[in-house]
Amino acid sequence: MEPSAARYDERLTAPPSWWGIAALIAVAGGLITLPMGPLPMLGGVIGAGALAAAGVSSYGSARIRVVADSLVAGEARIPVSALGEAEVLDAEEARAWRLHKADPRAFMLLRSYVPTALRVEITDPDDPTPYVYVSTRDPKALAAALNAVRAA
Template sequence: MSAPEPAQPSPADSPAPAFRERLSPGPAAWCGAAGLGVIVAVALWPLAHELSFVMGAVVAVGALVALVATAPVIEVAGGELRAGRAHVSLALLGEVTPMATADEMRTALGPALDARAYVCLRAWARTGVQVQLDDPLDPTPYWLLSTRRPAELAAALRP
C-alpha cells in the first residue's frame, strides 16, 4: 500500500498578503487613452467616416487595455516583497523610508537617485517608499517604489 501524497497548498490556503496594490492608471491616463481614440477618429474622418469611428474605438480600447496590462503590482506576501516582475526576500531588507509627498518622491527620483537603484515608478502614483537592501551580493543599494499608500507599505515591510 502506498502512502498518500502530501496535500499541495491551494491558493485559498495561502495567507492573505500583508500589502497588495496594483498601480492602475489614474483619471488623466484614462482620459488620455480616450483622447487618443478621438484623435485617430478625427484623423481618419476625411478618408472614411464609418472606419474612423471603428478605428478610434479600437485605438482607445487598445490603449486602455495596454495601460491596465502593464500596471505593476506591489505586494508583500510569502516572505517576499514583489514589485512588478522583481522580488526580494524580506530578510534582505533594511531601512524603510515612506515618502508621503510628491516633493519627497521627486527629490528621491532626481538629485538623490542612485543609478544602481531598482525603480518601479508610475507617474500617476506620486508618493512612494524607499527600501534599503542588506544583501552584500547585490549591487542594488535600494528599491524605490511608487505607491498610493506609502505608510501602509512601510508598515507591512517592518517586522
C-alpha cells in the first residue's frame, strides 16, 4: 500500500429517514407559501427543500480517515504518535461516554444516528485534550488501522 493511501475511510452519512424529513420540510415550505399563489408555492417548495437538503448533506458529510500517520476526524488532523490506546465502544458504552462520562475538554466527532464509537486517549503532554471520541460504524476496523500505523 502506498504511504498516501488511506488505511481507513468512512463517511458518516445521514440515515434515509433524515432525507424523508427534508422532503417534509419542502412540502411545509410549499404549504406556507400556498396562499400567495402557485409560483410562490413552487418557490417555497424549492427553497425549503434546498435548505433542508443542504443541512442534511452537510451534517452527513463528516469523514473519518487514517491517512499516512494521522487520524483525520472531520476537520481535525491528529498524529498517531500523539494517540494512546484505542477503546472500542459498543452502543451502551458509547452512549455513556456521550453523556455522563464525557469530558468537556475532549474532541468529539459524534453523530447521534451512529450507535458505536471509538475512544482514543491523547498522550501528548502539551495537549489539554484528554481523549478523542469518534462515532464510527466499524470501531474495530478503525482501531486496527490506528494500530497498523503505530506498528509501522
